[in-house]
Amino acid sequence: MLVMDGLGGLPIGTNETNDTSGKTELETAHTPNLDKLAADGITGLHLPVGTGITPGSGPAHLGLFGYDPLEFQIGRGALEAVGIGFDLEKGDVAARGNFCTVDDSGKISDRRAGRIDTSTCQKLSELLNEKVKIDGVEVIVQAVREHRFLLVLRSDGLSDAVAETDPQRTGKAPLSPEAFEPKADKTSSIIADFVEQAAVILKDQRPANMLLLRGFSQLPDWPLFHELFGLKACAIAAYPMYRGVAKLVGMVPYEVDDDLDKEFALLEQYWSDYDFFFLHMKQTDSAGEDGDFAKKVSLIEEMDQMIPRAMKLKPDVVIVTGDHSTPAIMKKHSWHPVPLLLWSKLCRPDNVKEFGERACLGGSLGAAFPATDIMPLALANAGRLEKFGA
């Protein structure tokens, strides 16, 4: 499964410019290898979550992995941990934290402490790591970016059923971390203790002299990829967020430079060790977010050049798609369906001869193929599904 992040696009010319003759990034790219795969395979566009829904990267990848993103939701704290590659363990409680500013009466005057720079955030996080002491609890504070940090509490018998301390507006004091149910009383006390100690430790700092905690959550208890699909799977991705989501469903993550050549080298190296490879290209999404149409085009062409290396490994099934659309003209994720191709020795080729948004509209997977159906279809094409009924 080769995922070009944010693959789907829009033509440069749009109704905004009264020029709809243009092509999308993928349509513009010269992709002889992908076009050949599309011609020999089946094509369509997939819907990551649902009609009109713009997905974040986490839910979008869960969909590709066969997990309905509406059912399998990751708590904000756990997602923060995943996003920065923190190795959250079963039982840990994670929270997303903000350093903030409070006035002399303890009321919040700035929920983001003027968006302090990341190095200040790191300094404050280290201060808390060093000074906060709670009996029987390991407390880990890790800077994320600007005012944001990750808090992880590690101990026995913790629960994430605790209310956030962030009142979500200024002029109010931070809230106390109330337990939603009796079994969370212990965790609630630990968090209250942490906040109290942090308030003293941060008191003389400026502008970040206090903190707010949100999204207490634990590692989700989901059925694993190999349990669901019987596939020993690994993830080759340069960015921690994607390795993290893959790891959440039980794939073995491989860290690698943000370099397609190195990613394919890993694919070749571990080819005989796994049944399923998720290979992630981040830069297409970044180029889209930057509004760099031409760069996104050339990155897609770079992936195209790798296809022969993948085919040389003689895969049973090849899937090429994106997790969502990131049209360069929008500079952000969007709701538009995502081009999808699936190649196998036993697929029934449709009439589509090239890999592009509008070409794929005529493909046999249709214009709104549910992302969560990709894995079952891949399994069928790999000959790994039993007959249903006699």
Place this chain on the structure above:
Amino acid sequence: MLVMDGLGGLPIGTNETNDTSGKTELETAHTPNLDKLAADGITGLHLPVGTGITPGSGPAHLGLFGYDPLEFQIGRGALEAVGIGFDLEKGDVAARGNFCTVDDSGKISDRRAGRIDTSTCQKLSELLNEKVKIDGVEVIVQAVREHRFLLVLRSDGLSDAVAETDPQRTGKAPLSPEAFEPKADKTSSIIADFVEQAAVILKDQRPANMLLLRGFSQLPDWPLFHELFGLKACAIAAYPMYRGVAKLVGMVPYEVDDDLDKEFALLEQYWSDYDFFFLHMKQTDSAGEDGDFAKKVSLIEEMDQMIPRAMKLKPDVVIVTGDHSTPAIMKKHSWHPVPLLLWSKLCRPDNVKEFGERACLGGSLGAAFPATDIMPLALANAGRLEKFGA
């Protein structure tokens, strides 16, 4: 949202005549402006309720407004009130009434009293309005058409959990209005009282000397359009039924002559006052019901001529569709999917260049787009939806 009622059609030549070369009403119509919108927008056909389901106008419009017609069902009495533009209030109980004929022993001999004419129905309704007296209850009888009338009871603490009095066949006496649950006892007594007084008042009338009541119901307690979608919405429609359904979901209804020019004048007049406009053209459906293929064609062309006026207002999103199909050759509503186009500055144009049933089959919305997905898709195209997940 421009709705041509009953837009979907069938070719004059059909399999019945062994001539399938013909065009539908929409395909026949000369619609350069709609074709341009289709070329610049996304297209498909929508399914109002489900495969093979022929919808009534109420459910079909609810679907367009984003309310699943199978989940959001209006009681028959309340729908009758909506249909004739009666201003039903919260707490009112409405019923659909029939004037009927009973014999000397009180048994029903004609459930529709020979379909008395509407003027007789009006006379009898006025008689009941004048003579029925129930302490603490306002009783309103309003003629509908032929033998049909609307009964509305207005008081505190009413319930619609009351069984109909119509045994649905002749040779039986009208049933007593039993309460389905204790809290409906009061309403049940009031209805019994009404029926008893009506029996005396109507006793000497011929042929309608009695009445039957069905479908006791109250205004539904639904989430409102602006709560669901964050849009301040209004409805421009000549017929009370459509204003009524729009009002049920919280749109502000504007009454207008059955004249597209006047409807668009209202659209222009109130353009800055609302976020969402539902503009309804009834005559396409009426022409279909009359079997007047040519008239339906020319009405569609009339709507086409209005498109430039709509575009001059610089809308973010334009939706053009029908609520259901009313093929002229069938002279009634049908189950056939309905042509749909959506235009926005950020839609990804598909390959469809004209607005017609068969052209739209190749559109990116597919051939069976759920009507209830139109609103979410419109919101996405208007940039009004948040990203799902991080």
